[in-house]
Amino acid sequence: MADNKDIDEATGTDTTGHDWDGIKELNNPLPRWWLWCFYGTIVWGVAYTIAYPAWPLVNSATAGLLGYSTRAEVAEQIAEVEAQNAEVAAVLASADLSTLSPDDPAHRYGVAGGASVFLANCSQCHGAGAAGVQAGGYPNLLDDAWLWGGSLEDIEYTVRHGIRNDTDPDARWSEMPVFGDILSDEEIGQTVEYVLSLSGQDHDAALAEQGMVLFEEQCTACHGDAGEGIRDLGAPTLNDAIWLYGGDRATITETITYSRFGVMPAWGPRLDEDEIKAVTLYLHQLGGGE
Numbered sequence: 157m158a159d160n161k162d163i164d165e166a167t168g169t170d171t172t173g174h175d176w177d178g179i180k181e182l183n184n185p186l187p188r189w190w191l192w193c194f195y196g197t198i199v200w201g202v203a204y205t206i207a208y209p210a211w212p213l214v215n216s217a218t219a220g221l222l223g224y225s226t227r228a229e230v231a232e233q234i235a236e237v238e239a240q241n242a243e244v245a246a247v248l249a250s251a252d253l254s255t256l257s258p259d260d261p262a263h264r265y266g267v268a269g270g271a272s273v274f275l276a277n278c279s280q281c282h283g284a285g286a287a288g289v290q291a292g293g294y295p296n297l298l299d300d301a302w303l304w305g306g307s308l309e310d311i312e313y314t315v316r317h318g319i320r321n322d323t324d325p326d327a328r329w330s331e332m333p334v335f336g337d338i339l340s341d342e343e344i345g346q347t348v349e350y351v352l353s354l355s356g357q358d359h360d361a362a363l364a365e366q367g368m369v370l371f372e373e374q375c376t377a378c379h380g381d382a383g384e385g386i387r388d389l390g391a392p393t394l395n396d397a398i399w400l401y402g403g404d405r406a407t408i409t410e411t412i413t414y415s416r417f418g419v420m421p422a423w424g425p426r427l428d429e430d431e432i433k434a435v436t437l438y439l440h441q442l443g444g445g446e
Contacts, residue, residue, distance in 0.1 A: 162180070164180060164182060169183065170183045207220050207221050208220040208222060208224050209225065241265065241269075244262050245265070245269075245430040247261075247262040248262040248263075248265060248430045248433050248434060249428070253308040253309075253312065253433055253436060263437060265434070266430075266433055266434040266436075266437040267438050267441055269430070269431070269438075270434035270436070270437050270438025270439070273427065273431045273434055273435040273438070274286065274435050274439070277423065277426070277435075282294050282296075282297055285298075286439070290400070290402055293400050293418045296444075298443050298444050299398065299443070300444045300446060301393065301396070301444075302387070302446065303385075303390045303391075304319070304328050304387060305387050306440070306444055306445050306446040307440075307445070307446050308436060308445070310446075311440055311445065312432065312433065312436040313328075314328060315424075315435060315436055316422065316423060316424040316432055317424060318419075318422035318423065319418065320418065320419045321419055321420065321421055323421070324425075330391065331415075332411075332417070333374075333415060335374065335413060336412075336414060338374070343367075345363060345409070346363045346364070346366040346367035347370045347375070347412055348409050348412060349361075349363040349364040349367050350363075350364040350370070351367070351371070351394055351408055351412075352403075352408065354382070354383040354395040355395055355396060355403060371383075378391035379391050379392070379394050383395040400416075401416060423435075
């Protein structure tokens, strides 16, 4: 076999036999220190999988001899923080938010904690900055256009019970008819032009005049005579520039034809009492709270 070795003429060292465009790799042994480091990582890896959770099983993983758990460690840290804040959290949980002074430590704790509650539970729909997502019909919480009211009491009720869900009997509830089953396409078009006129947008005046009669017959019961909306029904204002799903001609046509039915979960069963009041304080002070 020694006769089959390919010896490099310049160094006198045999090669691996591989040839890359005339370049050959010398068959030098690995450095001894490198080999021992490599063997050490193997030993360390085996020891780690024995001592710590490592190998996945069907429903869990091997626990390891040390019983270490990152989840348990985080749980301990959370419990420690909750214990430190237990007193002020209890004050907030039992407080009347309408009389809670902004200088009260419970108020400051609520606003700071409410931001975390919002990011963890509400930002997925309302956006990280609470500006809403018009494409999905998620309201902007930074302005003063509140469908169900923007007082502390109103916000707390909405957070606690939600909107149009089937899990909380006290959820806020209203439902817009599907006017595509009630009005003809021509009548819907006329109504759209009138709604556009209410918010000062470009519109067909002749069609809007006909749509006004239809609006009075079909829409004023919820949206008011002048499109000012009715909060008790969660019916939005139509005579301003704020739109939940969009205020262009095509979107309004879609809304009237097919209706909208936004749902918000009830957070009462999911959040602690202090968390509900904390996120209420946080939302109220963002700028649109009344």
